[in-house]
Amino acid sequence: xxxxxxxxGIVVVSHSVDLALAAVALAEEMLHGGEVxxxxxxxxxxxxxxxxxxxxADAIGRADRGAGxxxxxxxxxxxxxxxLALDLMDDDARSHVLLCPAPLVEGxxxxxxxxxxxxxxxxxxxxxIAALAGKRSxxxxxxxxxxxxxxxxxxxxxxxxxxxxxxxxxxxxxxxxVRGLDAAVSLRNRSTGAAPVSAASLSAxxxxxxxxxxxxxxxxxxxxxxxxxxxxxxxxxxxxxxNIDTAPARPAADPPPHAPGASPAAGGVTAVAVSxxxxxxxxxxxxxxxxxxxxxxxxxxxxxxxxxLDAVAEAGEEIRRxxxxxxxxLGEAEAAVFDAHLLLLDDPGLLDGARARIRAGEAAAPxxxxxxxxVEGAFADLPDSYQRARAADVxxxxxxxxxxxxxxxxxxxxxxLDGVLIAPDxxxxxxxxLDPNRTLAVVLAAGSPTSHAAILVRARGIPxxxxxxxxxxxxxxxxxxxxxxxxGEVVVDPGADVRIEFTRRATRLLARRDAAAEHANDPALxxxxxxxxxxxxxxxxxxxxxxxxxxxxxxxxxRTEFCFLDRDSAPDVDEQEAAYREIAEAMAGRxxxxxxxxxxxxxxxxxxPRPAEANPFLGVRGLRLxxxxxxxxxxxLLAIVRVAHDHPVDLMxxxxxxxxxxxxxxxxxxxxxxxxxxxxPAGLRVGIMVEVPAAALKAAAFxxxxxxxxxxxxxxxQYALAAERGNDALTALADPFDPGLLRLVAETGAVAGDDLxxxxxxxxxxxxxxxxxxxxxxxxxxSVAPTAVGIVKAAVRRVDAAAAAEPARRALTAPDxxxxxxxxRDTT
Ligand code: PEP
Ligand code: MG
Numbered sequence: 001x002x003x004x005x006x007x008x009g010i011v012v013v014s015h016s017v018d019l020a021l022a023a024v025a026l027a028e029e030m031l032h033g034g035e036v037x038x039x040x041x042x043x044x045x046x047x048x049x050x051x052x053x054x055x056x057a058d059a060i061g062r063a064d065r066g067a068g069x070x071x072x073x074x075x076x077x078x079x080x081x082x083x084l085a086l087d088l089m090d091d092d093a094r095s096h097v098l099l100c101p102a103p104l105v106e107g108x109x110x111x112x113x114x115x116x117x118x119x120x121x122x123x124x125x126x127x128x129i130a131a132l133a134g135k136r137s138x139x140x141x142x143x144x145x146x147x148x149x150x151x152x153x154x155x156x157x158x159x160x161x162x163x164x165x166x167x168x169x170x171x172x173x174x175x176x177x178v179r180g181l182d183a184a185v186s187l188r189n190r191s192t193g194a195a196p197v198s199a200a201s202l203s204a205x206x207x208x209x210x211x212x213x214x215x216x217x218x219x220x221x222x223x224x225x226x227x228x229x230x231x232x233x234x235x236x237x238x239x240x241x242x243n244i245d246t247a248p249a250r251p252a253a254d255p256p257p258h259a260p261g262a263s264p265a266a267g268g269v270t271a272v273a274v275s276x277x278x279x280x281x282x283x284x285x286x287x288x289x290x291x292x293x294x295x296x297x298x299x300x301x302x303x304x305x306x307x308x309l310d311a312v313a314e315a316g317e318e319i320r321r322x323x324x325x326x327x328x329x330l331g332e333a334e335a336a337v338f339d340a341h342l343l344l345l346d347d348p349g350l351l352d353g354a355r356a357r358i359r360a361g362e363a364a365a366p367x368x369x370x371x372x373x374x375v376e377g378a379f380a381d382l383p384d385s386y387q388r389a390r391a392a393d394v395x396x397x398x399x400x401x402x403x404x405x406x407x408x409x410x411x412x413x414x415x416x417l418d419g420v421l422i423a424p425d426x427x428x429x430x431x432x433x434l435d436p437n438r439t440l441a442v443v444l445a446a447g448s449p450t451s452h453a454a455i456l457v458r459a460r461g462i463p464x465x466x467x468x469x470x471x472x473x474x475x476x477x478x479x480x481x482x483x484x485x486x487x488g489e490v491v492v493d494p495g496a497d498v499r500i501e502f503t504r505r506a507t508r509l510l511a512r513r514d515a516a517a518e519h520a521n522d523p524a525l526x527x528x529x530x531x532x533x534x535x536x537x538x539x540x541x542x543x544x545x546x547x548x549x550x551x552x553x554x555x556x557x558x559r560t561e562f563c564f565l566d567r568d569s570a571p572d573v574d575e576q577e578a579a580y581r582e583i584a585e586a587m588a589g590r591x592x593x594x595x596x597x598x599x600x601x602x603x604x605x606x607x608x609p610r611p612a613e614a615n616p617f618l619g620v621r622g623l624r625l626x627x628x629x630x631x632x633x634x635x636x637l638l639a640i641v642r643v644a645h646d647h648p649v650d651l652m653x654x655x656x657x658x659x660x661x662x663x664x665x666x667x668x669x670x671x672x673x674x675x676x677x678x679x680x681p682a683g684l685r686v687g688i689m690v691e692v693p694a695a696a697l698k699a700a701a702f703x704x705x706x707x708x709x710x711x712x713x714x715x716x717x718q719y720a721l722a723a724e725r726g727n728d729a730l731t732a733l734a735d736p737f738d739p740g741l742l743r744l745v746a747e748t749g750a751v752a753g754d755d756l757x758x759x760x761x762x763x764x765x766x767x768x769x770x771x772x773x774x775x776x777x778x779x780x781x782x783s784v785a786p787t788a789v790g791i792v793k794a795a796v797r798r799v800d801a802a803a804a805a806e807p808a809r810r811a812l813t814a815p816d817x818x819x820x821x822x823x824x825r826d827t828t
Contacts, residue, residue, distance in 0.1 A: 007036055008115040008124045009063030012108060013056055013073040013082050014042040015049040023105050027112040034116030038108075039063040041085075045313075047606045050346075051078045054309055056085035060097055068096040068121035070111055072128065074104050076180040076200075080348055087355060088302050088309070096121070102128035106135065153221040156229045157190065158236035159213065166210035170240030175202045175343070177231040183222035185232070190215040199232070201349030203394060207378040268482070268491030268498075269468045271443065274454050276486035277463030278506040279440040280499060283475045283492075284419035294406065298363035308354060308364040311404035316345050318400060318429075324565035326432050326456065338428060344397045350375055365405045372398030392446075392453070396427035420481045422472050431456035436787075441483040443468050443490050461787055465490055516790035520551025524796035526775065528803075532796045533781040534789055535593070537761055541579065544586035546786040551793065554591035556710065556783020557652070557761040558583060560636070561599055569607050570632060576639035584647035593650040593710070593783075594640050595689065596633065596665075600625040600655075608632075617724060622655025622691075627664050637672035644681035652710060656688040656695055662705055689761070691715035696744035703751040710783070711748055713762025717741050736764040737817035742777070746812055749778025757781055769824055771795040776808025 014020035020042035027038065041059035044050040056071070063069045073082050079099070086094050098121045100107065107128035114127040162170050178185045178199045185199035191214035197204035199218070210216055216236075220228040298304055319341050327335035344350065353371030358364060372394060379391035402408075418438045425446045431453035434442070441463040444453075457464045463485030475481065475492050482491040482502040491498050524534050535556030536547030547555055563571050563579050571579070584592045599605050600621020608629065613619035626633040640651055653665045666686065673680050687708035690696050696716065699709060713736050718725040720741045723734040735741075745760070752758040759781035764770055766784035768791060774782065775796070784792050807827040811820045 006065045006067045007118055008067050008121045009037040009039065009060075009065055009069040010108070010111055010115060010124075011039050011041060011056065011059045011063050011069055011071045012104070013051055013059075013071060013078045014040070014104065015051055015074055015076075015078060017043040019074065019104075023108050026105065027108045030109050030113055031116050034113070036112050036115045037063050037065055038112060043609075047609045049609075049612065051081035052313075053081045053084035053088060054306065054313075056082055057088040057306075060085060060089065061093070064093070064096055068098070070115070070121050070124045070128065071097060071099050072102060072104055072107050072111060073099070075182055077346070077348075084305075084309070084351070084355070087359070088306050090300070090302055098122065098125045100125040100128050102131055106131035153219045154225045154229050155217065155219050156233055157215055157217045158233055159215050160210050160236070161239055162212060165212050165214065166205060166208060166216070166240070170235075171202055171205040173235055173240050174232060175200060175205055177235055178220075178228050181222075181224040181228045181231070183220045183224040183228040185218065185220040185225075185228045188217040188219070190217050198349065199228075201352075202343055202347045203349040203375045203378075207375070207382065209382045268489060268494070269472055271465035271468040271488045271490045273484075273486055273488035274466055275458040275462060275464035277441060277461075278484045278486070278502055278509055279420065279463060280480060280482045280494065280502050280506065281440040282419040283477060283479045283481045284421050284439075285473065285475055285477055286421060286423040292406070292408075293365045293369060293402075296363065298358075298361055301358050301361070304358045304362075304364045304367070305355060307405065308351075308358065308368060308401075311364070311368075311401050312345055312351070314404040315397070315400040316342060318404075319345070319397075322429055322432055327561065327565065340393055341397050341400075341428070344393060345401070350394075350397075365402065368398070368401060368405060372402075392425055392427070395425075396429065399427060400429065419478075420483055422468075422475055422481070424470075424473060426453040426457070428453050428456055431460075434460055434462060436460045436462050441465075441481075441485060443472055443481065443483060445470050445473050461785075512794070513791065516794035517551070519797075520790035520793055522551075522793070523553070524793040526796060526799045526801040526804075528800050530775070530780075530801040532775060532779075533757075533759075534793045534796065535591075535759075535761075535781060535783040536786045536789055537783050538583070538786065541582040541586060543786060544583040544592075547789070548586060548588060548590070550786040550789040552590070552786060552789045554593070555583065555587055556593050556759055556781060558592060558594045560595060560597055564597055564599065564605060567607075570605075570635070573635045573639045573642075576636060577642050580639055580643045580649075581646070584643050584649065587647070589648065591648045591650055593652050593687075594643075595652040595654055596623065596626055596636055596640075598622045598654040617718065622689075623653045623661055623665060624655060624657075626653075627661065627668075630668065633665075633668050634672060634675075637669050638675055641669075641672045641676045641681060641684070644684040645676075645678060648683045649681070650685045650687060650708065652687050652689055652708075654689045654712070655691055655715070656702075657692045658694075659698070659701060659705070662688060662702065666705070687757075689715075690744075690748050691719065693720050693744055696748050699748040699751045703756055706756070708757040708759060708781075709748055709751070710759040710761045710781075711745055711779070713741070713745070713760060713764035716744060716762065717764075720744055735817040736762070736767070737770070737811075737820045739812055739814045739816065739820060742773070742808075742820065743812050745774070745779070746777045746808070749774075752778040752780060759783060766792060768792065768795040769821065772799040772804040772827075773808050773811060773820075773824055775799050775801050776804030776806070 012020045012024060020040045024038050024040060039059040039062045041056040044052055060069050071082050073079050082099050086097060110131040111124050111128040114124045160166055186196040187199050187205060187208060188196040189208045189210055192209055194208060197208060199205060218229055218232050319338050323335045323338040350371055353374055354367040357367035357370055376391045376394045379394055418440065420441045420443060421439050422443045425444050434457065439462055442457050444466040445468055454464060454466060463483055465483060465485055465488050468490050479493055482494040482498055484505060524532050526532065533553045535554040536550065536552035537557040538544050538547055538555050539559040539562045544555060563576055580594055600619060610620065620628060640649060643649055656662055685707035687706045687710060688702060689710050689712045691712035714725055717734050717736050721734055721738060725734060749758050758779050760774055760779050761783035765782040766788040771792065782792055807823055811823055814820045814823060
């Protein structure tokens, strides 16, 4: 950037650093030595696309050399962020700044040339706005005047067909579709007559109370009004990506207290069963988290706003960290629950409420609390239980920002006595931090079975019931509580008969688990003597210790992403070697299957910015990304080769679709072996994950080139059934018992032999109902969470491998998943 005398300064605000720098370079070409101060405020701190008000304000400060500043923006939230940046400045500084609606590229070129001539900001902005004139006259298109001023707005309407109405996920799609466009879009629920809301705000859209069957009016104005309307209507026609045709009809109202999933408990409370397990233990009540808001007078509005934006940014970082940790520990599907929180943090609906209050003289913390309360209240008033449950997301995000504002940022459930955690509800952050060794069960007064917190508690294997009612909050600490997470029964202060019954249930369950644990270190042989390896899926060196303690025969899947997530740059070879070595040492001679980096479109890395993809799960992820970034793959393979010289290591490539990809990966491995200089490690075996249906169908073609095939049923299911994993609207569809998926497993299992091991490392491997089926289809290794190793080994021992082949064969021609399950029940 050329820094010059006191000409009008220019700030370029863009979602993309590359775009901004290229536009500046182009403009500077036109200056022919003229001098203008051009500053760039582009992208977010973590390298992803976005705009940031604080950065824009700083850039304006740098660009202002006394003659004023003209700000040019790309699209959508860039404008909002620039407006917010002005709020961050004092009145004097703000009076020198003009936000200019000119097109970014043409406008910048003209603005730079005009500014270099010494023109004041008003003239620079006017010239920039007229910058499209040349292009227009050449293309013979009408002047732009009509675009904005004559448009009272385009109007259209659609009928909501989604089972849960416009709940968080479809609402998020809608918001994303219109945010990037140069149009002001509002929505009105004609069926309820509610007032129009901005379509750019997730919180506002969700409060429309748009249920299935409701008619929603869309109004748009601005240059891209038509595009906005078309985009919304196209999304609506598509059911906002949900399977509206096969979705069961939505219940007319909230489930009655004794609906399926809710059961009465003698002398206790009614609750909804969410995660199985039986316990009787002391209550550990967790009151509502209270944060004391300091009663200090407000500073200048600009300072208070900056404080709030800093807190929002800090909360965003915490949520991203939590997301990364959850992804590494529990998987991407569970981690995706934090995405809605990130979207809410970026929601102008939340920020605008607080901003208005700060302008009126309030301090950041009380202004934020009031804004959050208003939005949370609007959600809580909605008639639909599913949509009402989203109030918890707003509250969780609100608390996280408030924690950052007041310095009371630790959202973890405070450690107390071990026992049954009783709480009004949990935030996802609290749920992600629960220790299954200390929390025997969780009883939530409110909560919903589909809440993010519920998903995380279940994923940690902790028994959970929700909707137990406010009464449970009165249970005194230490009082005995009986909980059956499989039936929903919660009995406070149980009588002798109830205690005996619950204890019996718990004992039966524990006996099964204990029996499994007792023999967990023994090999798992089927009744007819076939050895099936039961290994562990791990995502950290600590989990390697858990795996060995649980009796795992090896690590069947090491998600090496743990090394790469939550940091600013890629780990170098030495760092990776140390981490993999730590795992291999903990596995103490057992095979360690190191999967190369599986990130990409759906799991972006801050230091590997990639263009946005319309369908990230079908995009550049897994091995595709590794081959596109050969230096990254080369480092990882070198680290793995070094460890493989000292430990039994399996190397596994994820998301392989074609033989060519495998050959390219093998060439990269050969290069790593050459770089290491000690020849190929003796025990190194090479395999691929079978996650792409085409790879399963080509198993025979892959077979001569690998030592093992490991079926990743999590991804294979989503691709086979075209049902995005983690999309809770598609849970029923993404059923691994679907015969279509089983045929892909069978194709893969058919190539198993003495020299080729076929494994399953997706969640399906831990389902005891599927153990015989998988063995019958040729699978000889099951890799599961460390906690499931004992149970799965016990399940293997109940199977007769030879006899399992026949029901497995019949399952392949069954019409649906339910029939497969029935068939397996009848034959085992
Ligand atoms: C799978 O897809 O089944 C798998 C085990 O890989 P991940 O869950 O890490 O995508
Ligand atoms: Mg996978």
